[in-house]
Amino acid sequence: MKKLLLMLAACMIMIFAVSFILSPERAYSEKPQKKKMGTVKAMPDDVKKVLQNDCMGCHSTTGNPFAKGQLNLSVWDQMKPEKQAKKAEAICHMLRKNSMPPKPFRDSHPDKVPTDKEVDMICNWTSGN
Numbered sequence: 001m002k003k004l005l006l007m008l009a010a011c012m013i014m015i016f017a018v019s020f021i022l023s024p025e026r027a028y029s030e031k032p033q034k035k036k037m038g039t040v041k042a043m044p045d046d047v048k049k050v051l052q053n054d055c056m057g058c059h060s061t062t063g064n065p066f067a068k069g070q071l072n073l074s075v076w077d078q079m080k081p082e083k084q085a086k087k088a089e090a091i092c093h094m095l096r097k098n099s100m101p102p103k104p105f106r107d108s109h110p111d112k113v114p115t116d117k118e119v120d121m122i123c124n125w126t127s128g129n
Ligand code: HEC
Pocket: 051, 054, 055, 056, 057, 058, 059, 064, 066, 067, 070, 071, 087, 090, 091, 092, 094, 095, 100, 101, 102, 105, 114
């Protein structure tokens, strides 16, 4: 009898596991909705100003080919909302880590390094959707 119960329990677990594997949509679709991913608010003017001053020397159509390949702020308005959201997140991430602007550029252009206050403002925008 004990063995039978154990078998039953094992069967139930199997059924759970299989149904979970067979319905990946259900497993994954709820996450992004909770985080409200996929959109970001229109870029506020004060954010635009900082990015223009500090970043667009490289991240623009006329900028550094490597930089604009990853992020071209000249065409921000033409980007799909999903791409904007992804790039906005990357921008905040880079700024929080002090990874952008690149170190040599920071050293040679201290006036083009966003201040902590500016980073807060930018990250406020990127997560404020
Ligand atoms: C001196 C040129 C230069 C400046 C100035 C610069 N970047 Fe970059 N950036 C790069 C280069 C080159 C890359 C791509 C290579 C790499 O990741 O290191 C890059 C990559 C990035 C990425 C990664 C994009 C992605 O989708 O993964 C982000 C985000 C970024 N930069 C944000 C910024 C922000 C925000 C500023 C302004 C505060 C800035 N950068 C200023 C050169 C620059």
